Amino acid sequence: MSAPTLSTSGKPVRSPHGDGPPPQARRAVFVRGLRRNLSAHGFLIGAVLCFAFFSWYPMVREFFLAFQKTEAGRTTWVGLDNLEYVFHDPAFWQAWRNTLLFSALALVLGFAVPFVIALVINEFRHAQGYLRLLVYLPVMLPPVASVLLFKYFYDPGYGLFNGILHFLHLPEQQWLQSTGTAMLSVVVAATWMNMGGATLIYLAALQGIPGELYEAAELDGAGLFRKIWHVTIPQTRLILSLLLLMQIISTMQVFTEPFLLTNGAGPEGSTTTVVYLIYQYAFNFNNYGGAAALGLVLLVLLAGFSALYVRLSRDSDSDSES
């Protein structure tokens, strides 16, 4: 990348030995490169140090923790003992069942509902801004506020939901207090709190669909649902699959909602999620090895989804650039 050396007359000078610049110039280029690099690294260093201490080092540490045990201040290498311990804990399997149930329910609600909402909002010529604003409003609430609100709504005594059921002459529910409905109640609250982002992303994708496609489909005699099936969904396929992956990755890590709504465990442990179990291991039982081993299981499971996500989003990047 060396610039051609200029003679006083403005014409490039040919050095006697091949095409390279003379040694002096080469040194100058090297010094300039070094200085440029020093300043470039100077700009980087702050962020890199933060990453090193608070991201990269903990990442490495997670792996070591998972195979170590610390007792009375002494750390020993215990190999797969932590994993074995975790696998033999009945709470482990219950937490996985709960987490998968949460993810499945959250996918049905949290994935489908925003899409339908975006479809509906997109049809309107009026009030679109207002509706978009409303859907995103809960995302801006601090989680204690939205969660405690829902706790009141779920209250079996004076809660709003039982009030509505009572008004409709339907049997009242125990909501968060019963093993059958606790998880569903958590999912409904979590969906209300978090779906704004997905809805807006769908909406942006829907607005990118060329109208001629719908016209062509109509000429072929397609009705409303066939238009959705054959035009809307294929046209937004990439966004749909990206958000699906994102949903899977985030719902498997759910913690705050069950922690605040049902103190984490819920009736008979029916809302104990994997991350809540990690929290319990680490901060209630002081078993960091077990917590790290649990984390590693979650990591391995989600790494596949993450890799797929990165691949898909890279494809979408190169698509839009070409």
Place this chain on the structure above:
Amino acid sequence: MAERTLISPAQLGRARGKTVYWGVLTLVVLLFTLVFLGPLYWMVTGGLKTAQEFAQSPPTPFPRSLHPENYSKAWNVMQLSKLLLNTLYYAFGALAFQLVLDVAAAYSLSKLRPVLGKVILGMMLATLMIPATVLVVPQYLTVLDVPVFQRNLLNSPWVIWLPSVTNAFNIFLLKRFFDSIPRELLDAASIDGASPLRTLRSVVLPISRPILGVVSIFAVVGVWKDFLWPMLTLPDPDKQTLNVGIYSLAQGVPENWLVAALAMASAPTLIIFLIFQRNIMSGLTAGSLKG
């Protein structure tokens, strides 16, 4: 808005289409207002009710008598001013650190292209692939005793500020924006003798206002909404954030006061949102994904 959607304009133009359109629109607007604004209304009015009226079944739609003193009592008893100031301090400190360090990093990676820059960027982006909650335990152990410096960061603002810089998504957003700034502009500045810092200050940053706005809002809102990390790392009640403080005080306070406190805790981010909604929404869709 000439772009047509699922339902054809011809269908909408007919008399029946028009009635159905307006009917459905009214229904949806009412339903959405109820579902998304309703709880906020319930919160604000719930804070104005007496304790008896609050615990009444079925709930009353309008408070029978107004008790704004619930708000001032909640404010004093839960020491909301302290929690609010703490949260502001953490949020704007995190914002400052992110703006300085992440912008500098993104600028360097995008325009100065240092040796190993690609590797560093890759390692930063790799952190996005690790589920965040997996790292909570080792991160917590790290801030208990930061290697090299041997410092315990618990209960200090650094525990919020420094990890907030490790936001690979923000760096990625900024870098993508800087990438789109034409090279010639920067070359012109450097021919005029501007140092990289000067170029960043007087050429890059002024152009980058929109993306800086988006990143700033996300940084502040991120701290405002976080729960697990501040709960773990700020155990001292005097140092806590709104989320954690209200959560830990929730048991001992009358319910109508607590709801008043929730309303007050929600106000700041809602106001930010109402002012900057355009930037937030465009940043959300432009930044995360594109179709």
